[in-house]
Amino acid sequence: MTTKKSFHLLINGLLLSAIIALISVLFLAVETEITALFWEIIPKYFARIELYYFVLCLVGAIILILIQKSFGKVHQTATRQ
Amino acid sequence: MSELKLNKTVDYSGVFKNLLAALVVLVFGAGVGPEAALLSAIIALSVRQADKLRYIYFQFGSWEELSFLGKIKFILSPFKYTQTYDADVAPADGKKIKMIANSVFILNGLVVFFTLNKAMGHPSFITRLGESNWVxxxxxxxxxxxxxxxxxxxxxxxxxxxxxxxxxxxxxxxxxxxxxxxxxxxxxxxxxxxxxxxxxxxxxxxxxxxxxxxxxxxxxxxxxxxxxxxxxxxxxxxxxxxxxxxxxxxxxxxxxxxxxxxxxxxxxxxxxxxxxxxxxxxxxxxxxxxxxxxxxxxxxxxxxxxxxxxxxxxxxxxxxxxxxxxxx
Known part of the structure; x- marks a missing residue:
């Protein structure tokens, strides 16, 4: 393998692994932020908190059902053996 | 995981669908953790990385001909330009180099992950529960x-x-x-x-x-x-x-x-x-x-x-x- 080729491979590998990390961080950040929004920030503006939670759960269920319908079998989680 | 062993690659087009579905489950309060979706995404994306690098390795000529912009496109385009593992054409002396390269890339990924996580001000996953003086x-x-x-x-x-x-x-x-x-x-x-x-x-x-x-x-x-x-x-x-x-x-x-x-x-x-x-x-x-x-x-x-x-x-x-x- 030439040095040039290894250099190209190295740079690309570094970039690609950085992208993986970026996606992971973004996923976690978005999750944290939306969770805070739904469960801490918005509830402050509601007097009837139970009603809000009821609607929230219902909306969540509807979105999840739609996702399950359109994507088919979602969630290939890395199952532990 | 069994899919990976069977086909030597995985269908990475599902990565973002999976992440989206996981996101919905997580933000709407289900009592489950983010680690499963994240892990499966990381595995799928790592396989994608391996497939891409393999493509560069074997098609070095056509890779070199790409313009700078073309190369960026190559990196970002999710599913094109990949070559799956094939034992027949894999170089015999590549094992050691591969191992070094893999550890470098994993380390790089981890460093980027923690740096970005810190930069965003998110608390780390893990909290220590305290001190112990057990005998x-x-x-x-x-x-x-x-x-x-x-x-x-x-x-x-x-x-x-x-x-x-x-x-x-x-x-x-x-x-x-x-x-x-x-x-x-x-x-x-x-x-x-x-x-x-x-x-x-x-x-x-x-x-x-x-x-x-x-x-x-x-x-x-x-x-x-x-x-x-x-x-x-x-x-x-x-x-x-x-x-x-x-x-x-x-x-x-x-x-x-x-x-x-x-x-x-x-x-x-x-x-x-x-x-x-x-x-x-x-x-x-x-x-x-x-x-x-x-x-x-x-x-x-x-x-x-x-x-x-x-x-x-x-x-x-x-x-x-x-x-x-x-x-x-």
Missing amino acids: LQNIWLVVPALIIGAVVGLGYKYFSKLLSLIIKPLKNHQAVLTLIGAAFIYLFVVETPRLLFSGQTFMHLIPTFGTDQAWQTLLVAALLKLVFLQLCLQTGWIGGDIFPAIFSAVLFGFVTAQFFPGIDTLFIVAVVATSCSTQILDSIWVPVIFIALFFPMNLWPAIAVVLLLEWIIKNKILAPRKNKLSQM
Whole structure:
């Protein structure tokens, strides 16, 4: 393998692994932020908190059902053996 | 994982769909952890990286001809320009280089991950639960810890089986199941909001919570957490079970600790949590990596003793007996 080729491979590998990390961080950040929004920030503006939670759960269920319908079998989680 | 072994690659087009579905499950309060979706995404993306690098390796000529912009496109385009592993054309001397390269890329990924996480100001996944001054004389406590873990693990398995029997008639009506799951989430929000989510956000409060509350409260919380986890998983609110299981296991630890007031609390929590989480998850290595991070280093030997005993019981005592039974 030439040095040039290894250099190209190295740079690309570094970039690609950085992208993986970026996606992971973004996923976690978005999750944290939306969770805070739904469960801490918005509830402050509601007097009837139970009603809000009821609607929230219902909306969540509807979105999840739609996702399950359109994507088919979602969630290939890395199952532990 | 089996897909990877079979085809030498995976269908990475599902990565973002999976992440989106996981996101919905997580932000709407299901009691599961983010680690399963994240792990599967990382595995799929790593395979993609390997396929791309392989393409560069074997098609170096056409790669070099690409313009700078073309090269950027190459990196970013999700599914084009890939070459899957083929043992026939793989270079024989490549093993060592490959290993070095792989470790460099993993390290790079981790560094970027933690730097970005810090930069965004997000709390890390792991919180230390405190300090410990345990003494070797108390090591006998691993015996009750092992018994508690076995009981909890067995109960969890039976509850899981029972639940799947109950929902069996609804297996073909996924929408109904999802709604039932949402109804339980609602119930938990109103009754015990602290048990929502995977538990990792609440983890840092456990040390005070775990010593202030009566053991009955903690026990109920630990049990409900597991019930909630199973309800979520079996109604389609799928996610990671590692964090919730560890959360529950740590609570079991604090319950136990209240019965031995003279002995170092965190030591008891560590051994009981190790035993419980390994039994609940039915795996030794996965929970231990997480468990070890929650506890100070001087407790690691105690955790190791629990694991060693569990391994001996499972492989040297139970396994031969099972074989004998099946031979009869």
